[in-house]
Amino acid sequence: MNSRPIPVVRTVLEAVALLTVGPLFTPTARGFEPEREFPDSSETIRVFVDQFQGDLSPAQTRFVAKHMCGTQKLLAAQIDGIRKYNPNFLMLHYRLAVRESSPNITHIHNNRWSTDFTEVDKHEDWFLHTFDNPPQRVYQPLGSAKEYIMDLSGRYNGAEFGWKEYFVKTVIEEVKACHADGVFGDSAHTPWIVPAEMWNSQLGKLPCREYVKHMGDFYAYVYKELDKADMYWIPNIGGLCCSWDENECYTRDIHGAMVEGYAHRQSAGDWRLQQGRLLKLLRNGKIYIAQNGAKPEDIEARLWYMANYLLMKHGKSYVNMIPNVQNRICEAHWWPEYDLKIGRAVDPLPKSIDEWKNASGVYGREYQKALVLVNPDNAACTVELDPNERYQRVIPWGGGPIDREGKMPAGGLKLEPVEKEVAMLPWSGAILMKAEKRSKDLRQHKKKGLRGSAD
Numbered sequence: 001m002n003s004r005p006i007p008v009v010r011t012v013l014e015a016v017a018l019l020t021v022g023p024l025f026t027p028t029a030r031g032f033e034p035e036r037e038f039p040d041s042s043e044t045i046r047v048f049v050d051q052f053q054g055d056l057s058p059a060q061t062r063f064v065a066k067h068m069c070g071t072q073k074l075l076a077a078q079i080d081g082i083r084k085y086n087p088n089f090l091m092l093h094y095r096l097a098v099r100e101s102s103p104n105i106t107h108i109h110n111n112r113w114s115t116d117f118t119e120v121d122k123h124e125d126w127f128l129h130t131f132d133n134p135p136q137r138v139y140q141p142l143g144s145a146k147e148y149i150m151d152l153s154g155r156y157n158g159a160e161f162g163w164k165e166y167f168v169k170t171v172i173e174e175v176k177a178c179h180a181d182g183v184f185g186d187s188a189h190t191p192w193i194v195p196a197e198m199w200n201s202q203l204g205k206l207p208c209r210e211y212v213k214h215m216g217d218f219y220a221y222v223y224k225e226l227d228k229a230d231m232y233w234i235p236n237i238g239g240l241c242c243s244w245d246e247n248e249c250y251t252r253d254i255h256g257a258m259v260e261g262y263a264h265r266q267s268a269g270d271w272r273l274q275q276g277r278l279l280k281l282l283r284n285g286k287i288y289i290a291q292n293g294a295k296p297e298d299i300e301a302r303l304w305y306m307a308n309y310l311l312m313k314h315g316k317s318y319v320n321m322i323p324n325v326q327n328r329i330c331e332a333h334w335w336p337e338y339d340l341k342i343g344r345a346v347d348p349l350p351k352s353i354d355e356w357k358n359a360s361g362v363y364g365r366e367y368q369k370a371l372v373l374v375n376p377d378n379a380a381c382t383v384e385l386d387p388n389e390r391y392q393r394v395i396p397w398g399g400g401p402i403d404r405e406g407k408m409p410a411g412g413l414k415l416e417p418v419e420k421e422v423a424m425l426p427w428s429g430a431i432l433m434k435a436e437k438r439s440k441d442l443r444q445h446k447k448k449g450l451r452g453s454a455d
Contacts, residue, residue: 005281008200009097009142016219016310022311026270032230032255033121033230033364034114034181034182034230034231034232035181035230035256035418036071036088036089036090036181036320037088038069038090038256038316039088040288040308040316040319041222041312041313041314041315041316042315042344042345042384043343043344044192044341045309045337045338045339045340046069046072046308046317046318046319047068047069047318047320047334047338047340048068048069048070048090048289048318048319048320048453049064049070049071049320049332049333050071050072050143050291050320050330051069051071051072051073051094051320051330052064052071052074052330052331052332053089053330053331055078055408056078056081056082056332057404059086059404059405059406060322060332060402060407061081061082061336061402062085062406062407063081063402063406064082064332065083065084065085065086065089066086067334067338068084068089068332069088069089069090069318070089070090070091070181070185070297070318071090071091071092071094071419072091072092072093072094072184073093073107073108073112073113074091074106074178074180075111075113075178076111076178076179077388079091079179079180080179083289090181091178091179091180091181092180092181092182092183092184092232092234092356093108093171093174093175093178093182093184094107094183094184094185094186095107095167095170095171095174095179095183095184095186096185096187097167097185097187097188097218097222097235097236098148098149098152098185098187098188098189098191098199098215098218099140099147099148099149099150099151099187099191100117100120100127100148100150101115101117101145101146101147101148102117102144102145102148103115103117103121103213104143104145104296105142107146107173107451108178109173110173110174110177111174111177111178112162113274113328114220116170120166123163123166125151125162126150126151126162126166126306127148127150127151128148128150128151128161128201128202128203128276129201129202130198130200130201131201132200133199135272136191136198137149137204138194138198138201138203138385139194139195139198140191140193140194140401141193141195142219147384148230149191149194149203149211149430150163151163151167151202151214151279152164152211152214152215152217153214153218154211155219164217164218164221164222164371165221167222168221168225168226169325170225171183171226171231172225172229172231175231181231181232182226182231182233182234183226183231183232183233183234183254184234184235184236185222185233185234185235185236186235186236186403186410187261188206188236189215189235189236189237189238189242189245189250190211190212190215190238190242190245190247191203191208192206192208192242193247196367206244207244207245212245212246212247215249216247216248216249216253218249219247219249219250219252219253219254220249220253222253223253223254223255226255227255232255232256232287233254233255234248234254234255234256234257234258234287234289235254235257235258236257236258236260237250237251237257237258237259238259238261238276238295238367239259239260239261239262239264239274240259240273240277240278241261241264241270241273241274241442246316248280250277250281250283250361251277251280251286252283252284254286255286256286256287256289256316257286257287257288257289258290258291258352259274259281259288259290259291260280260291260292260306261290261291261292262274262290262308263304263305263308263309264311265376265427267303268376268377268378271376272353272354272376273339275311275312276352276353277310277355277374279312279349279350279351279352279353281311282314282349283349283351285316286316287313287316287318288316288318289316289319289320290305290308290309290312290317290318290319290320291317291319291320291321291322291401292305292320292321292322292326293321293322293323294321294323294324295313295323295324296323296381296398296399296400296409299395300398300425300428302321302335302392302396303337303395303396303429303430303431304427304428304429305319305321305429306319306321306335306337306340306429306431307372307373307429307430307431308374308429309365309368309376310342310354310367310372311365311372312323312349312364314345314349314399319338321335323399323400323401325412330451331401331402332401332402333399333400333402334399334400334402334408335396335399335411336397336399336411336412336413337394337396337399337413337431338400339413339429340343340370340371340394340413340433341369342367342368342369342372342431342433343367343368343369343370343407344368345365345366345367346366346367346368347365347366351437358383360378360381360382360383360424361375361376361381362374362375362383362424363375363376363379364383364385366429369434370431370432370433370434371385371389371391371431371432371434372429372430372431372432373422373424373429373430373431374383374428374429375425375426375428375429376405376427377426377427378426378427379426380423380424380425380426381423381424382421382422382424383421383422383424384420384421384424385418385419385420385421385432387420387423389434389435390417390434390435391417391418391422391433391434391435392414392416392418392431392433392435393415393417393418393422393430393432393433394413394414394415394430394431394432394433395413395414395415396411396412396413396414397411397412397414398411398412399411415433417435420434
């Protein structure tokens, strides 16, 4: 493993040079021209929320328009209300992608909460089937309902108009009807919980390698067609921790993606696997939405998620830390850590995540006004800091759902001075704000590193 020290000081001139080498984002060949652009996040923390529960009050609407950049799952009248205060507010239409739910699960269809399952149900050749006699539709359990596995490529039946063609045709119509900017494709990764009695099928049992190939066909087709329509194709690609699901389409044939369950917190190996795959997405210049959830009182978890987001942030990165509060998960919310002003990243994205790892096992990234540290390991450690810097450790408190009057709950950011070293608990994140310099001239500082030792 590369154990290069984590850089903590670099001149402003060096930082600007690093950030301007080469194109950050890869445009599509024809010139993708959506009506609204995802805003630049190079110097700030941008929030893209999953959804809002129920109708927003006028005060909540104004808060959302001012503080957030986008969401999903709104009717035309609802998104139009937000855009009265912020015309650039983004909205993605929600729809399952490579699976189709049974009729008791609704989504926004033709600008109303309904379902098109009656139409889909007519086309037996769009579903994958077992080899039984008679054949059965292959599905994943979804509580008391089912998610049927769709035939993505048409290769099994030779259909000229199959599921992927229907998906694109329908979502373009639905995006226009609800005034969205593109489609968020949920359940857009390879199936992994198909019951054993369904394995006797074209899908087979895990690792479903044949179906992974068909995922590539589906992604490439949807990307091409939505790109021509100037609509975003942003799937939920899951946690990127499944070792056998190596499909490159997740980071290539898309405008962007949500990583649901980012900052994997169960094993160091899975964390590294997730970050390595995420780097492909980011270095391909794709939009990145990081989503996870934490209880308001779990400050360690909140710092872990925010530090991981900042560790991997680029110029089109967005975060959503869902408040795990009973019956309030989907409400508009705000965390004080969203207001951090850390400036631009000094360190550009690496080719390998291990380029940011020091001898103690801590991963770090420097910003103009902060240093971000992540310890994805079961062992605690101590990190020695650059003596030419003075740091203040960020400790957020409060925050959560916004009330009907548009007011945030009590909350803020405590800054605790850190002198020579910082202790990192297992599976922890730290954000250290830079205090006033001891030297007035940044260019006098030599590039230094962090030194760490296991506790």
